[in-house]
Amino acid sequence: MTTSTTPRVCRGIGEFRTALAERLAAVPGEASLGLVPTMGALHEGHAHLVRLAREENAVVAVSVFVNPLQFGPDEDLERYPRTLEADLELLARCGADLVFAPAVEQMYPDGEPLVRVTAGPLGAVLDGASRPGHFDGALTVVNKLLNITAPPGPVPFRAYFGEKDAQQLLLVRRMVADFDLPVTVRPVPIVRDADGLALSSRNRYLDAGQRHAALVLPATLRALAAGELDLDAARARIDAEDQVRLDYLVVVDPRTLAPVAPAPGTLALVAAHVGSTRLIDNLAL
Amino acid sequence: MTTSTTPRVCRGIGEFRTALAERLAAVPGEASLGLVPTMGALHEGHAHLVRLAREENAVVAVSVFVNPLQFGPDEDLERYPRTLEADLELLARCGADLVFAPAVEQMYPDGEPLVRVTAGPLGAVLDGASRPGHFDGALTVVNKLLNITAPPGPVPFRAYFGEKDAQQLLLVRRMVADFDLPVTVRPVPIVRDADGLALSSRNRYLDAGQRHAALVLPATLRALAAGELDLDAARARIDAEDQVRLDYLVVVDPRTLAPVAPAPGTLALVAAHVGSTRLIDNLAL
Incomplete structure (x- = not known):
């Protein structure tokens, strides 16, 4: 049981990859890996993602990274809540094994990446029309996180995304197909407060x-x-x-x-x- | 020795992945994989790439795919030479194990991909200025080929690119860094005919x-x-x-x-x- 212990927090990409390999090696024959990409500020909606990942995988990793690329110049990057201590408490309750919480400089060591993912026409409508560049930035970091996390070949690898960001979920599915990424996308239904407001x-x-x-x-x-x-x-x-x-x-x-x-x-x-x-x-x- | 036998040709992504896994499983403890991405019409410059891959890896795969995405509307996609029989003879001599030669429909089953790689400012100058979209298309397919080919985690994975396409080589290196792709890029010097013309x-x-x-x-x-x-x-x-x-x-x-x-x-x-x-x-x- 890992559900009562605080997950191990990894700050560097190499440290995270090594920790993943160690955890997966500890469950030979039944290794599987679930990744829950988040921007932190976790709530019960995220908890549902992590609990589902916990049910379905031998090892569960959660990334916590407020990705500057997906915020527009007039958006809330600066004030976006950073609550890592509280996040870790929630993740301990949900049974996450590893938390990957890199600094911006670890994800983008040379400054903003030159080569990026572009979401195409599906990223230009709706939220993409209101937030130009948002989905390019979101897919660029999700692609990185999937590449960083991807386990050895035959190990099942699942990534969990909430249905609240329906356009993001569609685009991630599209990217996984278009890029031949070795991951299964698992959608998770919206969680609402008692009054009906979707958690965010x-x-x-x-x-x-x-x-x-x-x-x-x-x-x-x-x-x-x-x-x-x-x-x-x-x-x-x-x-x-x-x-x-x-x-x-x-x-x-x-x-x-x-x-x-x-x-x-x-x-x-x-x-x-x-x-x-x-x-x-x-x-x- | 594999140098005298014709490499196995795989047409489908799943077939290629299975064949790769089988070849790698046959060399436990010393598994390593070299990929040489090409558009076919192979010449002695390609042979240098494959021979270097052969020296450095237990398993050598060569992709042969004329990628429509990297050709402009007025370019030579239609007349670009397709010479698979001759390519296989050259690859047999160089000791390639596997050839991945998909049809366009196998690489892009839903038509042109919606989500793509964008090369950014380094892809907008020089050849990118003369060939708009060329590097976006080239990186999009190289990213796919690397994802399709990537072996289980601890197996060394090297991809070989000629220095003649210097801008492409730089962009592939940049993509591998920016995307955290688990591959080592190996550059290979230009091969010239006796009169000095670079092979192409x-x-x-x-x-x-x-x-x-x-x-x-x-x-x-x-x-x-x-x-x-x-x-x-x-x-x-x-x-x-x-x-x-x-x-x-x-x-x-x-x-x-x-x-x-x-x-x-x-x-x-x-x-x-x-x-x-x-x-x-x-x-x-």
């Missing part, structure tokens, strides 16, 4: 009034899914909420992100600013 | 007069290296040659491709059209 590290930016206002997002998604509102009415409902500024509310084909009429198998996606905090949510119809 | 699959496009005219390229590089010509005079010499249209002649810092004054440790790079054939060459000063 950015929820801690919200004051009480903003948090109440933000509930219009999941409520509108539910009404859309139930057929109680059409898209125009759903948008109007969000627009009517003080303190909430809608970025987009769309229904898309989940494989292409192309807008489609609401129907079973489609996905409703929403993004909005609540105060200065940008939130996203989604619901399968 | 595209030399076979040249008629006798063009081939003679093309000799101005290595001759001018040698004169530049010997200090017999300055850059302006060297450019004028190439411009004076009928049938040769200079694209660029520059002296650069080999780590950054920034133009510098000719000096020891710098690199002279030339690209020119000879008839409709684009040739490149370079020489360390």
Whole structure:
């Protein structure tokens, strides 16, 4: 049992790779590896990812890295919460074995990387339209993390991503296929607070009034899914909420992100600013 | 000894990976893997790559794939020579174990990949300026080939690239560092015909007069290296040659491709059209 001990924290790439190899060598014949890439500021949504990884793998590693590449110049890189002590407590409870928490200089020793991943057309719409370069930066670091973590050939390797970042999940799947990366992508459903708000590290930016206002997002998604509102009415409902500024509310084909009429198998996606905090949510119809 | 037998040809990614694993399992304790990525139409320059790989590795794989992504719309994708039978004879003589020769549909089963590698500023100058998108396409397929080929963790993995494509070599090194790819890049010096022309699959496009005219390229590089010509005079010499249209002649810092004054440790790079054939060459000063 590893569930009660604090996971080992590795700061350097070489140290992390060595620790992974040691842990995997300790479970010969049944070795498997789960990676949960995160930016830290962990909440119960992350805990679900780690617990699923724990159920499915002999060794569980969690990366904690606030990746500058995926933040725009006017975004919240500086104020993004860094809570490593609390993160480690949560990860100990969830049974993570290893935590890879590199400094920026360890991931990008020569400054920002010259060669990068580009997300292409699927990264230019929706969140990619609102956050230019975001998905290029996110895929660039996920590709690095997968390469750093990838275990010896025949060992099953699974990486866990939350469904809340639906566009990111689609793009990671696409990258894994397009790059022939030796990893299985495991999606994990959204975790919500009792009031329906999807868990997010950015929820801690919200004051009480903003948090109440933000509930219009999941409520509108539910009404859309139930057929109680059409898209125009759903948008109007969000627009009517003080303190909430809608970025987009769309229904898309989940494989292409192309807008489609609401129907079973489609996905409703929403993004909005609540105060200065940008939130996203989604619901399968 | 594997040097006298025709290498096994694998068409599918899964078939190639299985064959690699089998060959590596047959040399336990001393397993190592060399990959020589090529576009086929092999010549003695490629043979040098494969022979070096043979000296340094227990298992040698050569990929033969004319990658559409790295050809521009007006380039020679259609007429690029495909000579697999002759390639296999050369590879048998050089002792390659496995040849990975996928169809385009096997490398890009969903059409052109959506998520790609982007070469960044080092891919936008020189050949990248003349061939927009070329290095993005080249790095995208090299990344795939490295991911497809990468052996189990502790097995040394080396990939061999010719120094003739100096900018490509620099970008591959940069990608391996920026992506944390588990491979060692091994550069291999240019091989020249007796008359000094650098070997290239595209030399076979040249008629006798063009081939003679093309000799101005290595001759001018040698004169530049010997200090017999300055850059302006060297450019004028190439411009004076009928049938040769200079694209660029520059002296650069080999780590950054920034133009510098000719000096020891710098690199002279030339690209020119000879008839409709684009040739490149370079020489360390």
